Amino acid sequence: MYNKDQLKEKAKKAKDxxxxxxxxxxxDEFDQAPVPHSYLAEEDLCDLPQEEQERLIMSGLDVTEKERGGTYLQKDTSVIHCHSRQDGIEVIPIKKALEQYDWVKEYYWKLLAVDTDKYTAAAELALHDGYVIRALPGSKSIYPIQACLYLxxxxxxxxxxxxxxxxxxxELHIITGCATSPHLKRGAHVGISEFFVKKNAKLSFTMIHNWAEDMVVRPRSVAQVEEGGLFINNYICMKPVRSLQMYPTTHLVGKDAVARFYSIIVGSPGSEYDLGGRIFLKHPGNRAEIVARTISNGGKIIARGHLIGEVPGIKAHLECRGLILNGGLIHAIPELEGLADGVEMSHEAAVGKIAQEEIAYLMSRGLTEDEATSTIVRGFLSVDIPGLPPQLKAEIDKAIEESDKDVM
Amino acid sequence: MLKIDDLQVTLEDKEILKHIDLEIHPGETHVLFGPNGSGKTSLLMTIMGYSQYNVVAGKIIFKGKDITHMSIDERARMGIGMSYQRPPTINGLKTRQMVKLCAGHEMDENDLAKQVNFEQFLDRDVNAGFSGGEIKRSELLQLMAQKPDLMLFDEPESGVDMENISLVGKTIASLLQKNLLTIENKTRMQAKLERTKMGLIITHTGYILEYVAADKGQVLYDGILSCTNNPREILDCIEESGYEECVRCIIKTN
Known part of the structure; x- marks a missing residue:
């Protein structure tokens, strides 16, 4: 099935x-040549420069690995650290995995076509690296695995x-961050992700992104969830970015499979975000939920969501709420497609401002107007995500907390 | 002390409070009666400082300071607090956090919540899907943490079920230092003399009088405050003759 030459051939045709x-x-404006960095042993992680550590921490990567089940850290094009601390959970750089393990080829470009667009093509033609994270049958991650792609x-x-x-x-929980060094101005990130949630498995994937102002970002991802499986996908981006566009797709391919997408976005001036998710519900008992909270303080945000109910006995809900605080644009595009009798699908979308009544209510409890506003904004951004481990909930809360100064 | 002097207020250019005079001394609780739309809530909101209530004449003095043009939060920090009838929902803000914000410092909100039978709501968003009675208990819990010196209650007993009415009544009495029995090692007289909290309670039913020994009652009718009297007597009068009688009173005194 895996044919390297064929993949390259297809990719070449799609490169424009x-x-x-x-x-x-x-x-063409970006350089793709490999940038070597030396590998760090576990004990050397803490020796990374302080400012780099801080950037990593903001994206959820803790160099002390406290309450983490394993780490994958890539700087530019090189893997600088990769290991699992838990039996039953594997963390392997993808290049090495493709060389050493035949089973990996069963998954590589399986859900996503290599010739989807120029970005998927680039990822094949000049692959730098990436990670393979696998939870073996029946194994449960005690602590989340952390991964970071650092530019x-x-x-x-x-x-x-x-x-x-x-x-x-x-059961597998992953926190993955993308971050850029404080001095980086300009760059591009192309990330292909393929998710396989097998029978009765549970996967949570939490992404926290901290980009530089002149970054362009094009993730491409597809997930497949089998019978009784659960896939939770969280995306948090509170920092400016030139252009971010992604539209992850999930296929629920077995009965009672469930997918939940949550995204929390703050759009800064000069930034453009086009994101959302699409979930296909193909079997009875499938459940899907897409929840987006967006704030624009001068940026442009397009929040999409598309639910496709193909059979009776499915339930799906889409919720997209946006606040415009300081100019900018929020364009909510919720789509529901019911293709059979007996589907239950709903959506609510709202774009607006903070209610003056809520600010006054908090002020009457002694908060200043600014404190009241930021309390309401924090509340707006905080979403209850059932099934998320406490460490990851804490990371999301931290990101929201830190966004305060950017929002105000 | 709260002293309101010849206060005239408009809302969207409509005159809603006319020449209001009111004095609440430390330790005193007043009850405000009046039919729907007579301006009771407007008076409370004006005292709290809501800017849509436009003070066109008169003054509000609190603790010796003219607060007529102060912002809501300045008034709150001076010691004015309010229990709302229909407060807004704050999505994503847990009641637990709200109680801490009211206190202004770290505190054990569980203990406080227990007193108003509200522990199971601490992890719910503020006012999200709360019933009428739950809102009232949530408001009281916030005031318990905030500890204002002047408390404005907008119909604190409306929507509260029979099971909770005495809890709500007793909590208000305790907030206003009207429950003399709970103060330890003090004679009743001592406790009464040391009482400082002030209250202004809007009520339709008067149930609250069963629990709070209010000092004075007043009737607000069509923006005019009248009939300072024993609150029980006012209630009895309203029950017998309706607010019609108050109108007659107003005509007579003017």
Whole structure:
């Protein structure tokens, strides 16, 4: 099934193919040449420069690995650390995995076509690396696995491909950050992710992104959830970025499979975000939920959501709420497609401002107007995500807390 | 002390409070009666400082300071607090956090919540899907944490079920230092003399009088405050003759 030459051939044909949505990026403006960095042993992680550590921490990567089940850290194009601390959970750089393990080829480009657009093509033609994280059948992650794709070299285009596999009856939690070094101005990130949630497995994937102002970001991801499986996908981006466009797709391919997407976005001036998710409900008992909270304080945000109910006995809900605080634009595009009798699908979308009545209420409890406003904004951004481990909930809360100064 | 002097207020250019005079001394609780739409809530909101209530004449003095043009939060920090009838929902803000914000410092909100039978609501968003009675208990819990010196209650007993009415009544009495029995090692007289909290309670039913020994009652009718009297007597009069009698009173005194 896996044929390297065939993949390359297909990719080459698509290398100038524009993305279906979102502004087109001229990838020729970026450098794709590998940037070597030396590998760090576990004990050396703490020796990373303080400012780098701080950037990593903001994206949920803790170099002390306290309450983490394993780590994958890639700087520019090189893997600088990768290991699992828990039996039954594997963390392997994808290049090494493709060389050493035949089973990996069963998953590589399986859900996503290599010739989808120029970004998928680039990820095949000049793959830098990426991670394979797999929970073996029945194994449960005690602590989340952390992964971070760090960009240090100005003007670099980072191409990564990730495979995440939760085998039958397993439970896997991943926190993954993308961050840029404080001095980086400009760069591109192309990230391919394929998720496999097998029978009765549970996978939560929490992404916290901290980009630089002139970054262009094009993630491409597809997930497949089998019978009784649960996939939770969280995306948090509170920092400016030139252009971010992604439209992850999930296929529920077995009965009672469930997918939940949550995204929390703050759009800064000069930033453009086009994101959302699409979930296909193909079997009875499928459940899907897409929840988005967006705030624009001068940025442009397009929040999409598309639920497709193909059979009776499915339930799906889409909720998209936006606040415009300081100019900017929020365009909510919720879509429901029911293709059979007996589907239950709903959506609510709202774009507005903070209610003066709520501010006054908090002020009458002694808060200043600014304190009241930021309390309401924090509340707006905080979403209850059932099934998320406490460490990850804490990371999301922290990101929201830190966003305060950017929002105000 | 709260002293309101010849206060005239408009809301969207409509005159809603006319020449209001009111004095609440430390330790005193007043009860405000009046039919729907007579301006009771407007008076409370004006004292709290809601800017849509436009003070066109008169003054509000609190603790010796003219607060007529102070912002809501300045008044709150001076010691004015309010129990709302229909407060807004704050999505994503847990009642637990709200109680801490009211207190202004770290505190054990569980203990406080227990007193108003509200522990099971601490992890719910503020006022989200609360019933009428739950809102009232949530408001009281917030005031218990905030500890204002002047408390404005907008119909604190409306929507409260029979099971909770005495809890709500007793809690208000305790907030206003009207429950003399709970103060330890003090004679009743001592406790009464040391009482400082002030209250202004809007009520339709008068149930609250069963629990709170209010000092004075007043009737607000069509924006005019009248009939300072024993609150029981006013209630009895309203029950017998309706607010019609108050109108006659107003005509007579003017």
């Amino acid at each position: 193919k524009k993305g279906a949505i979102g502004p087109d990026i001229n990838l 240090d070299k100005d003007g670099l285009q980072q191409n990564v491909h990730n495979l995440i596999i939760a085998e039958e009856d397993s």
